[in-house]
Amino acid sequence: MSIYSDRLAALRQQLAAQGLDGFVVPLTDEHMSEYVGSYAHRLAWLTGFEGSAGSAAVLADKAAMFTDGRYTLQVRQQVDAADWSYQSVPETNVTDWLKAEAPAGARIGYDPWLHRKDWVERTRQVLKDKNAELVAVEANPIDAVWSDRPDRSKAALIVHPERFAGRSSADKRQAVADWLSEQGADAAVLAALDSIAWTFNLRGSDVSNTPVALAFALVHSDGTADLFVEGEKVTAEVRQHLGNGVRLHERAAFEAMLGELGGKTVAVDPERSVAAISEALEKAGAKIIALRDPTVLPRAIKNEAEIAGQRASQERDGAAMVRFLKWVEQTDGLDELKASDRLEAIRREDPTLKDLSFSSISAFGGNAASPHYHSTEKSNVPFRPGSLYLIDSGGQYEDGTTDITRTVAVGEPSEEMRERFTRVLQGHIAIDTAIFPKGTRGGQLDSFARRPLWEAGLDYAHGTGHGVGSFLSVHEGPQRIAPTGGAYAGGDEPLQAGMILSNEPGYYKEGEYGIRIENLVLVVPVEVAGADKELLGFETLTFAPIDRRLIMVDLLSPRERTWLNDYHAEVVRRIGPRLGAEDKAWLEEACAPL
Incomplete structure (x- = not known):
């Protein structure tokens, strides 16, 4: 048996001791947080799953893991199929699974400090309909069997x-x-x-x-x-x-x-x-x-001081990214962990950096096909010619929060890689250049990013953009650029000037490669001659080169070519003065006009 099989067995024994026939394990804390302190990583401790969103349900004779499309590959790599069935959200959910699988008369436990009221009410009614009961526990049974559970942080405010x-x-x-x-x-x-x-x-x-x-x-x-x-x-x-x-x-x-x-x-x-x-x-x-x-x-609506801090932190972060991208291009013998460690080291040269804004997604080849992949000693792979490297990362600076993704060629990319990268770039440009009436929701813009992919029968299984905080959470609501229904719903909030969002369309081919291009953008007023409505658009905040080796220039419209050339010129203007002579020369070459 694996260590996780042992833990599942120990939990079942504890549930029996507490008079329970099952238990629900969400990935959150008492504050409904996305990222949680080590003391609250109950799901990872029980199952081995290291993703940032998911939940589990345990019964006496079966157990299930619930994740969405971002983690389809990761959950199968990290969670043992001998102990757990894999459930895909939103096609199913914990409540529906319990309705189908919990035996009549079962007492299913939940921690009331880890679930929303609406979930409790809905699940309680579903179980009641089949003569089962949802039971609030006074003490979380996982804590009773997690012998080396970390204490809560004692760090000063x-x-x-x-x-x-x-x-x-x-x-x-x-x-x-x-x-x-x-x-x-x-x-x-x-x-x-x-x-x-x-x-x-x-x-x-x-x-x-x-x-x-x-x-x-x-x-x-x-x-x-x-x-x-x-x-x-x-x-x-x-x-x-x-x-x-x-x-x-x-x-x-x-x-x-x-x-x-x-x-x-x-x-x-x-x-x-x-x-x-x-x-x-x-x-x-x-x-x-x-x-x-x-x-x-x-x-969510940033004031002038917060916007100024974001602009400044983005430029410093952009300089770190340029130095990193140059290093990747010029260094042999790399692997995922060496690369992410190097990027973190470069960022930490900035004394205003307080932390990373999330655990970097450093993914090569097939690993990048999992949008939220996290490299470990076990999964780490070396770079090899003929594929793509995706790095999604960010920093928490005292004046701002950054989040940037770049995908770069390692060796000679295939024509398919270049074609699909170009379609992702077209979607990125469509969002960046969007002009829309005040009151527009993020969900109304989401298809702008997907259209170039849809035209080729392609898509991606995540939202196009999330809100970003000011030296706070890298994923901040309520604004999103996402479909208005399904697993990635949440694009119903009207966008307002001062909001910051990511712009990150992508494409993922299972087992082969992943592509994503991400900048942060600020919602700003836009003046259009003759307009009879108040209009908004986006100001780009993130500045780092986009790999021209991966672009099929003939697929781009004249307007798209102009956007890329203008963007790269702005990257050189803003980031160049922050670099040494060699790094600046590399940047100028990387940003040369198409």
């Missing part, structure tokens, strides 16, 4: 200076207070870690790749707030920064404080809060109004 934040914490809290008054509410629960970091102008290092601290908060209609965070994480500087308007409590006191809100009207975001929060408020007799976290939209 960090003050995020107003010169980068652009607004004071007091100003942000007052805006929430004004919103609460408009809604007739007394308080708002902030459970999302990036919302708390943004509201209080604080950052942390409790979660890999995302500069946040483990905390909960209540913001009240008088502009004051209660912040729940481990006391040992609060420095004198942080206390002074927060001032008298913020009352500090231990993180463990949060649930008890919810119990004291009886008779109050409390705004709770059902998407960003776990079921346990609503259950505690309901038990206390509070009136809950389900509304989106009031900091989400203001956080």
Whole structure:
């Protein structure tokens, strides 16, 4: 038996001891986070799956892993088919699988601090219909058998200076207070870690790749707030920064404080809060109004200080990428891990870098056909001529968050690779040059990127763009460029000036290669003579060469050729002065006009 088979067996024994016939294991934490601290990596510990999205369901005699199209290959490489069946989302989901597989009379456990209320209600009803029961556990059974589970981070909070934040914490809290008054509410629960970091102008290092601290908060209609965070994480500087308007409590006191809100009207975001929060408020007799976290939209619409920081950090990051791409082209004997380690080392020469913004996707050949592949010692492969290398990476700088993907030829690429790379580039250009009326949703733009691929009977199984934070989460809502239905739905938010998104169409041929071209873009007002509507478009923020060796020039329209030549000229103008003579000469050659 493998170590993961042993762990699954141990979990089943623990479930029996707790009187349960099954258990659901999501990949999240008490804050509905995408990236979680090591203490919350229960799914990876149990199954071996290292992707950033997925869930599992365990019964006494069977178990299932649920992942979407981004992880179709990865889940089969990392999770043992002898123990787990592979379930594809959205074709199925945990609730549907339990409906089909859980025996009548079964007691299925769930951790109320790891699931949304709507999931609990829907799953409870489905199980009730087949005479089974969904049972909230007081103690997560995985924690009982995970003997070396890491402790939560004890790292100190960090003050995020107003010169980068652009607004004071007091100003942000007052805006929430004004919103609460408009809604007739007394308080708002902030459970999302990036919302708390943004509201209080604080950052942390409790979660890999995302500069946040483990905390909960209540913001009240008088502009004051209660912040729940481990006391040992609060420095004198942080206390002074927060001032008298913020009352500090231990993180463990949060649930008890919810119990004291009886008779109050409390705004709770059902998407960003776990079921346990609503259950505690309901038990206390509070009136809950389900509304989106009031900091989400203001956080997404960057102010001038945040935009300036993003532009500056992107240029520094672009210089690091140029040095890396030159090194890749000129270095023999590379493999995926050597390459990603080198890029990280170059980035870390910048003293303003605080972390990577995610674990780099350094993927060669067939590994790049998995969009969210993560190279390990086991999966690492050497570069060989005649294929493609894809590097998707980014940095967390004190003034901005970056995310860039480049695909480069290693040796002589095939004509098919060049043709499909060019179609991906055409989709990228279509998004970058889009002009659209105010009020347009990201979902309305998504097909712009796919059309060149669709015309050849091709597509890609992920969204085209996600929001990006300001020294915060590299995946930030609510804005997205994505289909309005299916696994990658979420493109329903109207785009507004100040939002930052990625532009990253791709193509993936299973077992052979993957292609993606990603820049970040800023939504900006656009003036068009004679227009009778307010118009928006995109300002490119990311500057690094696009591999001309992979472009079929004859496929490009004159407008597309002009875009690429103009873009490369801007790369040289912005990044060239940040480089030494040899690196600059290489950049000028890489960006020569078509």
